[in-house]
Amino acid sequence: MKEQRGFDFTEYRTSMLERRVQKRVYSTNCRNFDNYLEYLDHHPGELDNLIDVFTINVSRFYRNSLSFEYISKIIIPELFLAKAKENDNNLRIWSAGCSFGEEPYSMAIIFNEFLRKEETSIKLNIFATDIDKKALKRASEGCYGFNSIEKIKFGIFKKFFTKEGEQFKIDPEIKKMVQFSFYDLLDEKHIVPPESIFGSFDIILCRNVLIYFNLDYQKIIFNKLYRSLNKNGYLILGEAEVPVEGFKHKFRRENKCCKIYRKSS
Numbered sequence: 001m002k003e004q005r006g007f008d009f010t011e012y013r014t015s016m017l018e019r020r021v022q023k024r025v026y027s028t029n030c031r032n033f034d035n036y037l038e039y040l041d042h043h044p045g046e047l048d049n050l051i052d053v054f055t056i057n058v059s060r061f062y063r064n065s066l067s068f069e070y071i072s073k074i075i076i077p078e079l080f081l082a083k084a085k086e087n088d089n090n091l092r093i094w095s096a097g098c099s100f101g102e103e104p105y106s107m108a109i110i111f112n113e114f115l116r117k118e119e120t121s122i123k124l125n126i127f128a129t130d131i132d133k134k135a136l137k138r139a140s141e142g143c144y145g146f147n148s149i150e151k152i153k154f155g156i157f158k159k160f161f162t163k164e165g166e167q168f169k170i171d172p173e174i175k176k177m178v179q180f181s182f183y184d185l186l187d188e189k190h191i192v193p194p195e196s197i198f199g200s201f202d203i204i205l206c207r208n209v210l211i212y213f214n215l216d217y218q219k220i221i222f223n224k225l226y227r228s229l230n231k232n233g234y235l236i237l238g239e240a241e242v243p244v245e246g247f248k249h250k251f252r253r254e255n256k257c258c259k260i261y262r263k264s265s
């Protein structure tokens with residue numbers, strides 16, 4: 001995978017990798033890992049299936065809806081107030097490991113709703129990155145199956161989606177608000193996605209991505225997240241994720257019911 005497609009999974013948790021390869025061993029009717037390796041040699045197309053089971057793209061609009069409620073009711077109004085006080089006209093968001101785009105688009109919808117009610121000159125940038133180019137392509141198309149939108153409130157669905165056959169298409173206004181690009185969270189050359197130029201994010205969502213990595217590599221990622229967050233910036237993690245050793249004191253938990261942290265100064 002590394003030689004042919006540039007995917008380096010060496011730092012991922014072994015147990016996770018084993019489970020995923022095992023899936024393909026069963027699906028291809030191979031007897032064991034060795035036999036599967038031979039199968040791969042003779043069936044080059046199988047590599048795509050293997051990559052697909054490694055880069056699990058499961059996501060949904062408003063996944064862990066409590067976090068999104070908290071962002072919209074507490075964090076966004078507070079951030080706008082703080083920005084106004086500091087005469088800062090830029091608000092920057094990063095969805096790191098955005099999969100098919102449900103997460104950054106959920107943020108765009110929340111901001112869009114807020115901005116309809118508030119008059120402001122603040123310029124909003126939402127950067128969304130992933131290591132999976134196929135997922136990024138689908139994200140920029142903004143078309144979803146029912147599973148992705150199932151948890152959306154009816155009012156939001158009516159306002160921001162149109163049904164096209166079996167698919168649900170996101171509103172072009174929302175689509176315009178998100179900038180998708182390729183970025184590997186283990187990239188040693190760039191601390192932030194090059195498209196964002198300088199980082200300085202007010203909110204970073206890195207949810208259900210860290211669970212892939214062993215603790216050493218989680219540290220590399222936490223270091224990036226810490227360095228690219230603004231002072232007092234917010235870090236939103238997945239429900240099963242917590243800051244690793246060395247970063248526990250660098251992020252203080254904001255709220256008990258969801259994994260929302262704030263950069264300690």
Ligand SMILES: C[S@@+](CC[C@H](N)C(=O)[O-])C[C@H]1O[C@@H](n2cnc3c(N)ncnc32)[C@H](O)[C@@H]1O
Nearest residue numbers: 055057058059097099130131132184185207208
């Ligand atoms: C389960 S999805 C999470 C999507 C979304 N954040 C959410 O919580 O619904 C995990 C995503 O992380 C991406 N990913 C895995 N390793 C990565 C890496 N090294 N750099 C960037 N993204 C990565 C995968 O391609 C996948 O799209």
